[in-house]
Amino acid sequence: MAPVPMPSALTFELLAKCSVTKARAATLHLPHGPVPLPIFMPVATQASLKGLTPDQLADTGCRLCLNNTYHLGLKPGQATLEAVGGAHKLQAWPHNILTADSTGSFQMVSLLKLAQVTEEGVRFLSPHDGTPMLLTPEHSISLQNTIGSDIIMQLDDVIATTSPDHARMLEAMQRSVRWLDRCIDAHAHPERQNLFCIIQGGLDLELRRQCTAEMVARDTPGIAIGGLSGGEAKDAYCRVVDTCTGLLPEKKPRYVMGVGYPEDLVVSVALGADMFDCVWPTRTARFGNAITAHGVLNLRNATYATDFRAIEPGCQCPCCRPADAKPPGLGLTRAYIYHVTAKETAGAHLLTMHNVHYQLDLMRRARDAILQDRYPAFVREFFAALYAGDRGKYPEWAVVALRGVGVDLLRE
Amino acid sequence: MTQPARLDQLPPEMLDFALLKTTGTLAARLGRLSLPGRSNILTPAFLGNTSRGVLPHISPDNFRKLVELEGVYMALEDFVEKHPQKTPPILQFDVPDPLRRFVALPKDTLVVLGARRQPPIATPMSNTNAEVTLSTSVGFRSISSEYYTAAVRKLQPDIVVGLADIPYGQESIGLKRKDKMSDRTESWLRDLIAKRASIEQGDPRFSIFAPILPIDRDLQSWYLEHLVDDMVDQISGVAIYDAYLLDDLPDELHALPRLSCHMPASPQELLRQISLGMDLFTIPFISSATDAGISLDFTFPAPQSAESDSTPRRSLGVDMWLAEHAVAVTPLTEGCACYACTQHHRAYIQHLLSAKEMLGWLLLQLHNHAVLSSFFAGVRASIAAGTFDADVAAFEAFYEPALPAKTGQGPRVRGYQFQSADHGHAARKNPKAFRSLDELAKLKAMHGQQPNRKPQMQDVIDDEALVGLVQMEGVDPAVQLESLKVEDADGDDKA
Ligand SMILES: [Zn+2]
Ligand SMILES: [Zn+2]
Numbered sequence: 001m002a003p004v005p006m007p008s009a010l011t012f013e014l015l016a017k018c019s020v021t022k023a024r025a026a027t028l029h030l031p032h033g034p035v036p037l038p039i040f041m042p043v044a045t046q047a048s049l050k051g052l053t054p055d056q057l058a059d060t061g062c063r064l065c066l067n068n069t070y071h072l073g074l075k076p077g078q079a080t081l082e083a084v085g086g087a088h089k090l091q092a093w094p095h096n097i098l099t100a101d102s103t104g105s106f107q108m109v110s111l112l113k114l115a116q117v118t119e120e121g122v123r124f125l126s127p128h129d130g131t132p133m134l135l136t137p138e139h140s141i142s143l144q145n146t147i148g149s150d151i152i153m154q155l156d157d158v159i160a161t162t163s164p165d166h167a168r169m170l171e172a173m174q175r176s177v178r179w180l181d182r183c184i185d186a187h188a189h190p191e192r193q194n195l196f197c198i199i200q201g202g203l204d205l206e207l208r209r210q211c212t213a214e215m216v217a218r219d220t221p222g223i224a225i226g227g228l229s230g231g232e233a234k235d236a237y238c239r240v241v242d243t244c245t246g247l248l249p250e251k252k253p254r255y256v257m258g259v260g261y262p263e264d265l266v267v268s269v270a271l272g273a274d275m276f277d278c279v280w281p282t283r284t285a286r287f288g289n290a291i292t293a294h295g296v297l298n299l300r301n302a303t304y305a306t307d308f309r310a311i312e313p314g315c316q317c318p319c320c321r322p323a324d325a326k327p328p329g330l331g332l333t334r335a336y337i338y339h340v341t342a343k344e345t346a347g348a349h350l351l352t353m354h355n356v357h358y359q360l361d362l363m364r365r366a367r368d369a370i371l372q373d374r375y376p377a378f379v380r381e382f383f384a385a386l387y388a389g390d391r392g393k394y395p396e397w398a399v400v401a402l403r404g405v406g407v408d409l410l411r412e
Numbered sequence: 413m414t415q416p417a418r419l420d421q422l423p424p425e426m427l428d429f430a431l432l433k434t435t436g437t438l439a440a441r442l443g444r445l446s447l448p449g450r451s452n453i454l455t456p457a458f459l460g461n462t463s464r465g466v467l468p469h470i471s472p473d474n475f476r477k478l479v480e481l482e483g484v485y486m487a488l489e490d491f492v493e494k495h496p497q498k499t500p501p502i503l504q505f506d507v508p509d510p511l512r513r514f515v516a517l518p519k520d521t522l523v524v525l526g527a528r529r530q531p532p533i534a535t536p537m538s539n540t541n542a543e544v545t546l547s548t549s550v551g552f553r554s555i556s557s558e559y560y561t562a563a564v565r566k567l568q569p570d571i572v573v574g575l576a577d578i579p580y581g582q583e584s585i586g587l588k589r590k591d592k593m594s595d596r597t598e599s600w601l602r603d604l605i606a607k608r609a610s611i612e613q614g615d616p617r618f619s620i621f622a623p624i625l626p627i628d629r630d631l632q633s634w635y636l637e638h639l640v641d642d643m644v645d646q647i648s649g650v651a652i653y654d655a656y657l658l659d660d661l662p663d664e665l666h667a668l669p670r671l672s673c674h675m676p677a678s679p680q681e682l683l684r685q686i687s688l689g690m691d692l693f694t695i696p697f698i699s700s701a702t703d704a705g706i707s708l709d710f711t712f713p714a715p716q717s718a719e720s721d722s723t724p725r726r727s728l729g730v731d732m733w734l735a736e737h738a739v740a741v742t743p744l745t746e747g748c749a750c751y752a753c754t755q756h757h758r759a760y761i762q763h764l765l766s767a768k769e770m771l772g773w774l775l776l777q778l779h780n781h782a783v784l785s786s787f788f789a790g791v792r793a794s795i796a797a798g799t800f801d802a803d804v805a806a807f808e809a810f811y812e813p814a815l816p817a818k819t820g821q822g823p824r825v826r827g828y829q830f831q832s833a834d835h836g837h838a839a840r841k842n843p844k845a846f847r848s849l850d851e852l853a854k855l856k857a858m859h860g861q862q863p864n865r866k867p868q869m870q871d872v873i874d875d876e877a878l879v880g881l882v883q884m885e886g887v888d889p890a891v892q893l894e895s896l897k898v899e900d901a902d903g904d905d906k907a
Contacts, residue, residue: 043874045874045877046763046764046767046769046877047760047763047767047769048764048767048769048770048771048772049771050769050770050876051469051769051770051771051773051774052771053474053751053755053771053774053775054755055477055755056471056473056474068874068877071767071877075763075766075767076738076759076762076763076766079739080738080739080759080763083739083741083759084739084741084757084759084760085741089741090759090760090763091760092755092756092760260871261871278871279871279873279874280871283871283874283875283876284871286876305494305501306501306504308505308507318473319473323513323516330472330473330516331513331516332472332516333505333514335501335502335505335514336465336514336515336516338501339464339465339491339501339502339514340464340465340466343464343549344463344464344466344468344469345468345469345770345773345774345823346466346468346469346470346471346472348770349471349474349770349774350471350472353471353473
């Protein structure tokens with residue numbers, strides 16, 4: 001039995017649909033301001049993004065970032081969050097926050113053999129002192145209500161998509177639906193926080209269809225596709241996203257959790273997804289990796305020691321923008337990043353800024369292309385740049401997935 | 413600002429230092445250091461003490477937006493690790509003002525370049541007549557005086573500190589060695605002056621600060637005489653390696669600005685040096701406090717204390733690791749105008765330290781620099797008002813004599829950042845990784861996957877945040893990351 005439709009604290013303003021693919025451009029109006037869709041959301045796991053100030057994060061164009069519910073629940077903890085007045089106040093972030101625990105560490109912890117999932121919730125050992133703890137849908141929502149995030153996520157039962165245990169997969173899917181109902185009941189602030197459901201069902205398209213139908217009936221303000229990015233084959237991933245978006249209402253935001261690499265974003269947008277998050281761009285910055293339109297550069301490689309070009313020439317991020325541009329950038333070179341990366345924390349800050357800017361800008365350009373109804377051309381340009389025009393190198397899964405939505409990368 | 417783009421290519425005039433107030437030979441003084449195109453520096457003042465060209469934890473964009481510093485100190489040893497096998501990259505950067513451009517320093521920030529970091533790390537090899545030993549991020553290297561002069565000519569800093577022959581880390585220095593110190597230092601200074609003389613009219617020139625060695629006047633008397641007789645017109649300042657020998661400085665050099673290369677361990681030591689007439693400082697204890705999670709908390713003059721003499725002295729800093737700050741929505745220091753204090757609060761900074769998030773160090777670093785900026789403004793006002801000596805006495809009575817000890821764990825310290833023990837700071841290194849069975853068990857107990865082994869999982873897991881979540885004191889975060897051993901979802905552990 002689906003409960004009464006809940007109030008929504010967002011407006012989804014659909015602006016354009018690609019005439020070929022399933023890509024959409026929209027503006028999502030959230031309690032802390034509008035955000036453009038499609039969008040990449042950087043992951044500030046512990047209420048901080050790898051050394052960046054909130055101002056630096058906002059300067060990359062970010063207006064919606066992630067915090068991790070599970071992490072904030074342990075540190076600083078619900079009592080502190082309550083005392084401080086929520087996560088926006090804690091981190092002095094005036095824009096939107098989405099809290100999730102399915103991606104990243106909670107996914108990890110929930111997958112561990114020592115965590116036990118029962119109908120009641122997830123039982124695990126406290127990382128602080130090893131004492132048993134229980135995370136229930138009610139507790140997760142209460143924590144997110146305290147955090148005060150603009151988008152909150154239901155607690156779901158995640159198992160690895162690669163698991164061969166069909167019965168367990170079915171159980172996890174059905175339990176996620178039941179937990180959604182408990183989350184809806186527990187949600188204290190539906191008028192100012194948007195609860196998103198999370199579609200489960202592994203790589204089994206039939207399970208995904210059933211789950212989608214059940215969850216759409218609950219009429220949450222937004223819908224997430226979860227349980228992916230766990231190392232499954234990319235073609236299987238694309239089939240799941242394609243299947244789910246095909247069944248979702250047009251007027252709601254669709255969030256694919258834990259994705260990803262630039263090519264994943266571009267293909268997933270073509271498959272009708274709107275929102276993405278992943279720690280990769282910021283995590284990889286720590287190892288000196290810079291994301292560019294032509295692939296990832298490892299700037300710790302000695303060949304960059306005397307490379308005095310910008311990290312990515314033409315990039316408009318504060319690091320790459322030339323010093324004589326308007327407004328002036330830092331005009332930093334690859335050689336400088338080589339000089340500081342892994343030696344000074346500021347090196348990681350700089351690459352984090354560049355990488356987050358790259359991901360956000362990629363989605364900005366995708367959105368512009370959709371608005372001009374030239375997304376297929378954008379996708380072609382993107383792959384041509386990434387693989388230096390060598391179509392033989394295009395990944396098979398991307399070619400197949402895009403062909404399924406009317407774009408054949410291998411033909412003009 | 414009007415088009416400053418070409419300003420740095422104009423022939424800069426010599427550095428000007430105006431003494432605005434002096435009260436005797438060994439007394440605090442006020443001055444103004446000015447150089448066309450750069451911000452004026454009112455002295456006493458401090459320079460940002462950079463590491464690899466960056467103020468630790470502060471990226472160049474934040475330096476521009478959030479830090480009030482008119483000048484920085486940089487060390488050549490931070491840029492020449494490829495020497496001698498390869499030409500260091502910075503020397504191949506073929507643009508005007510390459511050092512400033514490379515590190516993205518604002519045009520109006522004064523750059524002082526020396527050979528060694530402040531404080532320098534003792535080197536195992538001694539200097540020779542021809543070469544000085546440096547400590548780079550990849551080990552010890554020697555450079556010749558000729559190399560040094562060529563490098564500074566290329567890098568175009570505003571001020572160059574002449575090479576000094578100082579055997580760091582040596583307990584006692586023999587008389588013969590001391591003779592050599594002044595001979596070599598003089599000869600290297602002459603090289604530098606000659607190099608600058610060879611710069612063509614119209615090309616950027618640098619100003620020279622002459623080292624004053626940490627040995628008695630008698631032992632460097634020849635050098636000092638020659639400085640006064642032959643070189644005084646060629647030098648624009650002095651770099652003083654032992655503040656307590658300021659007494660020995662020849663009168664003819666008194667009007668020159670004095671850069672302290674004698675690292676103060678506390679604000680009280682800073683004040684002592686200022687009271688002897690020192691003008692410019694680099695202050696390594698700012699960054700050490702930051703790395704220790706200590707928020708500096710002192711003002712000059714000290715607050716008026718209404719309490720009796722029996723009240724305990726106030727601490728110079730607040731240990732932000734302490735759990736008592738966890739719900740404090742108050743600034744680090746009430747009334748502080750820095751970014752950390754105006755935008756954030758103690759609760760967040762305590763959380764960031766405890767979660768091992770880098771932003772904690774940035775915020776503390778901004779605040780700690782702001783505290784010193786206010787301190788120096790207070791010092792200058794006090795000297796101007798003629799109350800300096802009394803204010804110093806009140807400061808010493810009000811505050812504890814040393815910075816609080818560190819309790820929490822700082823960022824990973826790298827070889828080139830180790831500080832030598834002879835500068836008031838105990839040597840700090842990464843504590844030897846202590847991994848008890850208990851700690852490993854804790855780590856293992858909390859993870860269900862193997863991010864180190866399976867690339868796809870690796871990219872979706874914020875393993876750094878996991879380290880922030882687990883309490884493991886005394887273990888290097890890098891070691892923690894390495895030992896983060898987690899099993900695969902499907903039990904596929906190929907360790
Ligand atoms: Zn960039
Ligand atoms: Zn402050």
